[in-house]
Amino acid sequence: MARAAALLRPGFAWVKAGIFLAALIPFGAIVAAAVSGELGANPVEALIHHFGEWALRLMLVTLAVTPLRRLTGWNQAVRLRRMLGLFAFFYAVLHLATYVVLDRSLLVEELLEDLTERPYIMVGFAAFVMLVPLAATSTNAMIRRIGGRRWRLLHRLAYAAAAAGVVHFWWLVKADVREPFIHAAILAVLLILRLPPVVPFLRSLPARRPRRPAAG
Amino acid sequence: MLIKTSRYGPGRVRPSEITPKGVWLNRRELLKRAGFGAAAFAVPWASWPGLAHAGRKLENLVESGWMLDEDLTSLEDITTYNNFYEFGTGKGDPARYSGGFKPLPWSIRVGGECEKPGVIDYEDLIGSYPVEERVYRLRCVEAWSMVVPWAGVQLSEVLRRFQPTSKAKYAAFETVYRPEEMPGQERGFLDWPYVEGLRIDEAMHPLSLLAVGLYGEELPNQNGAPVRLVVPWKYGYKSIKSIVSITFVEEEPPTTWNQQAPHEYGFYSNVNPERSHPRWSQKRERRVGGSLFASKIPTLKFNGYEEEVASLYAGMDLIKHH
Numbered sequence: 001m002a003r004a005a006a007l008l009r010p011g012f013a014w015v016k017a018g019i020f021l022a023a024l025i026p027f028g029a030i031v032a033a034a035v036s037g038e039l040g041a042n043p044v045e046a047l048i049h050h051f052g053e054w055a056l057r058l059m060l061v062t063l064a065v066t067p068l069r070r071l072t073g074w075n076q077a078v079r080l081r082r083m084l085g086l087f088a089f090f091y092a093v094l095h096l097a098t099y100v101v102l103d104r105s106l107l108v109e110e111l112l113e114d115l116t117e118r119p120y121i122m123v124g125f126a127a128f129v130m131l132v133p134l135a136a137t138s139t140n141a142m143i144r145r146i147g148g149r150r151w152r153l154l155h156r157l158a159y160a161a162a163a164a165g166v167v168h169f170w171w172l173v174k175a176d177v178r179e180p181f182i183h184a185a186i187l188a189v190l191l192i193l194r195l196p197p198v199v200p201f202l203r204s205l206p207a208r209r210p211r212r213p214a215a216g
Numbered sequence: 217m218l219i220k221t222s223r224y225g226p227g228r229v230r231p232s233e234i235t236p237k238g239v240w241l242n243r244r245e246l247l248k249r250a251g252f253g254a255a256a257f258a259v260p261w262a263s264w265p266g267l268a269h270a271g272r273k274l275e276n277l278v279e280s281g282w283m284l285d286e287d288l289t290s291l292e293d294i295t296t297y298n299n300f301y302e303f304g305t306g307k308g309d310p311a312r313y314s315g316g317f318k319p320l321p322w323s324i325r326v327g328g329e330c331e332k333p334g335v336i337d338y339e340d341l342i343g344s345y346p347v348e349e350r351v352y353r354l355r356c357v358e359a360w361s362m363v364v365p366w367a368g369v370q371l372s373e374v375l376r377r378f379q380p381t382s383k384a385k386y387a388a389f390e391t392v393y394r395p396e397e398m399p400g401q402e403r404g405f406l407d408w409p410y411v412e413g414l415r416i417d418e419a420m421h422p423l424s425l426l427a428v429g430l431y432g433e434e435l436p437n438q439n440g441a442p443v444r445l446v447v448p449w450k451y452g453y454k455s456i457k458s459i460v461s462i463t464f465v466e467e468e469p470p471t472t473w474n475q476q477a478p479h480e481y482g483f484y485s486n487v488n489p490e491r492s493h494p495r496w497s498q499k500r501e502r503r504v505g506g507s508l509f510a511s512k513i514p515t516l517k518f519n520g521y522e523e524e525v526a527s528l529y530a531g532m533d534l535i536k537h538h
Binding site: 034039040041042043044045047102103105110113114117118119120172173174175176177178 | 292293297301305307308360403405494495496497500502504505508511512
């Protein structure tokens with residue numbers, strides 16, 4: 001009961017609500033820009049890039065939750081992970097939908113050509129396909145049904161999905177891979193922090209302070 | 217007003233469409249007071265205020281037969297959506313970071329396999345040859361396109377002055393190298409300076425243009441000031457910007473994007489919807505400036521200049537020689 005009470009602490013609810021709203025800002029901002037005609041010379045491209053960038057960023061943020069928790073001992077952070085992951089999926093859906101509907105006008109022939117001839121599309125699509133079962137099994141009921149152990153195994157797909165997303169970004173850049181490189185470096189750090197020899201080290205760092213038990 | 221509304225058909229963009237009406241009327245008033253005569257209005261866009269830059273108006277522009285019955289891309293879009301990696305790789309980077317570039321004074325060194333190597337400076341270039349207005353399609357390899365009203369000098373006229381010899385099989389072009397004025401050049405993602413090349417018959421083709429302006433004004437920095445190449449039947453990266461040298465050579469010269477990724481960017485780089493590209497389908501293109509819901513339009517072979525240039529490539533396998 002103490003645990004449940006801790007989760008319901010008003011402080012954490014506010015943090016979660018704040019992050020929820022923050023994660024919607026990129027969506028609101030681009031819709032506002034689209035409505036007022038401020039997407040620039042190539043609005044479709046602007047939308048696709050915007051949604052894709054935020055899908056990838058939020059994937060990395062989601063993967064940062066567990067190392068952050070281990071580092072700081074802020075165990076409640078894990079309660080943010082599902083929401084952040086679902087936001088990453090939300091932007092990935094918008095990214096794919098904008099490309100399929102607005103850029104390719106739903107032309108099956110062109111979409112198939114892209115899927116069979118363009119490596120960066122193949123790997124990007126693979127990233128999306130991997131996110132689908134993760135989003136579909138994100139409810140408490142699904143976790144129970146699958147069983148915690150198998151569920152955790154399945155959700156390791158998130159690492160592969162993020163890696164495929166970074167490769168997708170890297171391969172579509174013509175020159176100057178600085179931005180994809182930054183994303184790749186962040187992902188590499190987040191994955192290294194999960195290696196069995198690294199985890200105890202992370203927990204021993206001074207950043208981790210014992211949290212006081214929740215009041216009341 | 218001496219603006220003829222019929223000549224350019226639907227391709228003519230009304231000034232009121234690109235400029236707040238007040239600014240436009242005010243500009244006309246100013247011009248009138250300054251004593252500008254009919255000459256200022258001889259071409260539809262000669263009197264248009266530059267929205268995105270304060271370019272000087274080009275004098276003595278000559279009409280040409282190269283016009284298109286298509287909507288012109290707006291000056292704002294042409295000057296804010298650019299690939300000019302010398303100023304950064306983002307589409308907005310050239311407009312944002314080219315303010316420190318000083319295009320004048322300028323001269324182009326011409327040499328190699330020719331009888332009279334020498335230098336031609338900017339004033340000489342625009343003073344010695346007719347500066348024509350030509351509306352061309354511009355097709356980027358990234359599957360977007362524009363319709364641009366260039367002002368420029370036919371390349372063949374300029375090249376003839378230097379009397380290329382029979383050994384001049386190609387013309388090699390080079391962009392200026394000024395990392396202190398071009399922030400992109402401070403980083404090594406391309407092998408600077410940017411170089412391009414044409415086969416000599418391509419260079420001498422009447423469509424090949426040395427552009428010095430657009431919309432009747434001097435080229436803005438982000439569009440390749442003060443002198444750039446425009447080869448409308450090839451992908452945009454062939455149209456090298458801010459040219460400082462032209463060299464006649466016997467062998468096919470190296471070109472920047474071909475060196476970067478040979479299987480993606482060939483030496484010829486003719487617009488070709490039939491040749492599949494590893495990044496972008498080339499079958500259709502997005503006309504810049506359209507709405508969010510506008511569909512792409514079909515890409516034409518040689519960017520619609522097939523009639524004019526197809527004979528240059530008679531018998532060539534254009535998939536192999538892409």
